[in-house]
Amino acid sequence: GQQLNQSPQSMFIQEGEDVSMNCTSSSIFNTWLWYKQDPGEGPVLLIALYKAGELTSNGRLTAQFGITRKDSFLNISASIPSDVGIYFCAGLWESQGNLIFGKGTKLSVKP
Amino acid sequence: ETGVTQTPRHLVMGMTNKKSLKCEQHLGHNAMYWYKQSAKKPLELMFVYSLEERVENNSVPSRFSPECPNSSHLFLHLHTLQPEDSALYLCASSQKTVNYGYTFGSGTRLTVV
Numbered sequence: 066g067q068q069l070n071q072s073p074q075s076m077f078i079q080e081g082e083d084v085s086m087n088c089t090s091s092s093i094f095n096t097w098l099w100y101k102q103d104p105g106e107g108p109v110l111l112i113a114l115y116k117a118g119e120l121t122s123n124g125r126l127t128a129q130f131g132i133t134r135k136d137s138f139l140n141i142s143a144s145i146p147s148d149v150g151i152y153f154c155a156g157l158w159e160s161q162g163n164l165i166f167g168k169g170t171k172l173s174v175k176p
Numbered sequence: 177e178t179g180v181t182q183t184p185r186h187l188v189m190g191m192t193n194k195k196s197l198k199c200e201q202h203l204g205h206n207a208m209y210w211y212k213q214s215a216k217k218p219l220e221l222m223f224v225y226s227l228e229e230r231v232e233n234n235s236v237p238s239r240f241s242p243e244c245p246n247s248s249h250l251f252l253h254l255h256t257l258q259p260e261d262s263a264l265y266l267c268a269s270s271q272k273t274v275n276y277g278y279t280f281g282s283g284t285r286l287t288v289v
Contacts (some may be wrong), residue, residue, distance in 0.1 A: 098277045107180075107266050107280030108219075153219070155277065163209075163232070164270075164278055168218040 068092075071154050071167030078144055079175050086170040088136040094134035096157040097137040100165070103150045112139070112154075137158050144174050179203045182267050182281035189257065190289055197252040197284045199267030208250040209278065210242060211266040219266070225250060226272055257288045 071088045078084060088097070096115055101109035107136045112123050114130035114137060122126055137156075141148055154167040180201045181235035189195050199208065210222040225244040239261075241253040249266055264285050268278040 094278070100277075100280075103281075105285070106263075107182075107268075107282050109280070110277050113277055157277070162225060163221060166219045 066100040068154055069154055069167040070126060071170055073170055074168070075171040075173070077173045078130075079173065080144060080146060082144055084141040084148070084172060086152060086154075087136060088156070088167045089114055089136040090156060091135065092156075094158055094165075095134070097098070097128070098155040098157070099126075099128050099137070099139045100153040100155060101150050102153065102169075108151075108153055112157075120162035141172075146174050146176050148172060149153055149174050180267060180269055180279050180281035182265075184250075184284060185282065186285045186287075188287045188289060189192050189216070191259070193257075194253070194255040196254065197248040197265055197286075199252075199269075199281055201267075201269040203269060203279060203281070205269035205271050205273075205279070207270045207272045208244060208247075209268040209270075210250070210252050211247055211268065213264040213266055215263075217276070223252075233268075252261060257286075259288050262286055262288045265269055 069088050069090050092165045098110045098113050102108040103113050112121050117134045118132050120131040122162040151169040151171050153169045155164045183198045207226045209224050212220045222236045224244040228244050239256050243251040264283045266283045267281040270278045
């Protein structure tokens with residue numbers, strides 16, 4: 066079945082540093098999504114990407130839909146303590162299908 | 177508040193108990209999902225309901241029994257659970273005809289003792 070490889074698995078960074086994480090797949094997707102999960106809460110949608118090559122920003126977050134449609138990355142600039150959490154990528158092939166989730170990147174930010 | 181409400185937020189139950197988790201959405205979505213999230217494991221899709229019909233059951237043990245009485249409500253009935261069933265149970269909803277992704281609830285933290 067379809068699988069997403071998300072890396073890195075975890076990151077420990079200093080406040081103010083930039084962060085980059087990515088997802089790759091052997092299958093192509095028509096939609097890429099990035100979610101953030103705070104401790105004890107459900108995942109919340111950060112950015113949605115619908116077109117190959119699309120680059121979208123949401124505040125300090127920037128995500129891109131890879132040209133091959135098999136990968137996506139998420140960058141966080143100038144990290145702050147509240148960026149702590151688990152970031153999930155998710156891919157969707159068709160609207161009638163189910164989202165495929167990566168295993169998550171756990172981000173820790175040291176003040 | 178995401179638009180998907182789960183109750184209770186926390187639940188502790190014995191292995192012989194019967195309990196139910198509730199999920200409610202008023203986003204007008206036509207699909208609802210149950211996920212299990214265990215420590216250090218990826219999100220596991222358990223059940224999918226589309227237009228109130230169960231369309232997926234990912235080899236989930238029969239001690240978990242879902243119910244979708246209408247498009248706004250989803251239940252997960254639990255009975256004779258095992259300690260390894262302790263996890264965060266997440267409900268999500270979506271509109272199947274568009275690719276806007278899923279909206280998740282805050283989850284129920286379940287502990288089986």
